[in-house]
Amino acid sequence: MAAPKNRRSVFLGRLPLPERNHLAEALRTETVGGVLLLVAAVAALIWANTPLRDSYEAVRSFHVGPAAIGLDLSLQHWAADGLLAVFFFVAGIELKRELVAGELRDPKAAMLPVVAALCGMAAPALVYFTVASSGGGSLAxxxxxxxxDIAFALGVLAVIGTALPSALRAFLLTLAVVDDLFAILIIAVFFTSRLNFAALGFAVLGLVVFWLLLRKGVRGWYVYVPLAFVNWALMYNSGVHATIAGVAMGLMLRCTRRDAEERSPGEHIEHIVRPLSAGLAVPLFALLSAGVAVTGGALADVFTRPETLGVVLGLVLGKAVGVFGGTWAAARFTRAELNPDLKWPDVLAVASLAGIGFTVSLLIGELAFGDDALLVSEIKAAVLVGSLIAAILASVLLKLRDNKYKKLCAEEDRDDDEDGIPDIYEQDNPEFHLRMAALYEAKAATHRKLAQVASERTTLGDGPA
Structure with a gap:
């Protein structure tokens, strides 16, 4: 019987099993990375607010690199332009996977996170513009x-121990991936000046070579790693922010699986590089960027100076209102029905988590006010304060529903027959277990056939005795 034409889609419903498994693997790495990010940020703050503060400034301002090709950079600069390129490379792969196999492959389903991300960027910008302009501050x-910052958000979740259902985690991850894409576009469009068209042309040529090698199936890290570094260096010297090269190369990887592939090339490389990004690149960036002097006067200035107050209110108020309002409006427009196991306050909690800006916010702060070292420090303090308030607010909202979340997660994970497939997926689809059994039998039959062929080759003298 045909399904009703006006059947409403379910928002934040249960994920398909393959998508849930991929999400679980990705979030394990990001959660560990988030904890390391928290530790690095705290270490930077302690280092910058003790008698050792001079050594902190000496370390992050230490220059290294070949000046002949324009890469004599400070360690802080290497972290912002180099290490974050690895972070955005992973973001590019994740975005590509979402577009071809994840939540964004269906235009109707993609509307919710895309609209939520757009509103979650427009509202904070509007809040900042209103506060800064009314106080006579800079609009830069x-x-x-x-x-x-998805890693920081997941780190907060790990610390408070909230068992967030996979659907909410997937929404947060997808939202952050789309957010990263728009952040890259903002950096490319609004923070690019004095273009070197020769270097930009060679960077584009290098990216084309990278794409052609992938299309031809060329393998070997010793080919792609040097080429990726050359592309990054050319992009840096072109005047376009170097992280653009990272996301561009990530988007070029194939993220669809072909016959006999357990993982696509994109998923395989993401599996290798994501721990490097989450466990090393982003924490090192935090260590070299988050160290700001925190005094009573500095904290008071955060709430009085229009630029810093705009950042705090943008992260805490703008993000929550923008993401929640955009999600609610998109759900109403698409006639999507919220998962009956969840409530709209759950969406508000996730929207509050989106106010943890940290990594990319620190980067944009450096780009926006790079000529004013004092204001850069104050903006960084505002980012830390705003992210902390957003984290506390989200933690309170999530804790109010913690018992419900634990119950939902227990139902999702229960596997009484210990066959590796959560029982709830078998209950929802009685034919699922039969299809899996048939698939396993087909694989076993193939192995038996191969063993028989090998045995016959041995008998005929074509194989090892």
Whole structure:
């Protein structure tokens, strides 16, 4: 019997099993990375607010690299332009996977996270613009509160021990991936000046070579790693922010599986590089960027100076209102029905988590106010304060529903027959277990056939005795 034409889709419903498994693997790495990010940020703050503060400044301002090709950079600069390129490379792969196999492959389903991300960037920018303009402050920092730091958000979840259902985690991850894409576009469009067209042309040529090698099936890290570094260096010297090269190369990887592939090339490389990004690149960036002097006067200035107050209110208020309002409006427009196991306050909690801006917000703050070292420090303090308030607010909202979340997660994970497939997926689809059994039998039959052929080859003298 045909399904009703006006059947409403379910928002934040249960994920398909392959998508849930991929999400679980990705979030394990990001959660560990988030904890390391928290540790690095705290270490930077302690280092910058003790008698050792001079050594902190000496370390992050230490220059290294070949000056002949324009890469004599400070360690802080290497972290912002180099290490974050690895972070955005992973973001590019994740975005590509979402577009071809994840939540964004269906235009109707993609509308919710895309609209939520757009509103979650527009609202903080509007809040900043309103506060800064009314107080006579600089409008250059409008983009600072627009970004979401997924690693930091997941680190907060790990610390408070909230068992967030996979559907909410997937929504947060997809939201952050789309957010990263728009953040890259903001950096490319609004923070690019004095273009070197020769270097940009060679960078584009290098990216084309990278794409052609992938299309031809060329393998070997010793080919792609040097080429990726050359592309990054050319992009840096072109005047376009170097992280653009990272996301561009990530988007070029194939993320669809072909016959006999357990993982696509994109998934395989993401599996290798994501721990490097989450466990090393982003924490090192935090260590070299988050160290700001925190005093009573500095904290008071965060709530009185229009630029810093705009950042704090943008992250705490703008992000929550923007993401929640955009999600609610998109759900109403698409006639999507919220998962009956969840409530709209759950969406508000996730929207509050999106106010943890940290990594990309710190980067944009440096780009927006790079000529004013004092203001850069104050903006960084505002990002830290805003992210902390957003984390506390989200933690309170999530804790109010913690018992319900634990119950939902227990139902999702229960596997009484210990066959590796959560029981709830078999209950929802009685034919699923039969299809899996048939698949396993087909694989076993193939192995038996191969063993028989090998045995016959041995008998005929074509194989080892």
């Amino acid at each position: 920092g409008w983009a600072v509160p627009t970004a979401t």
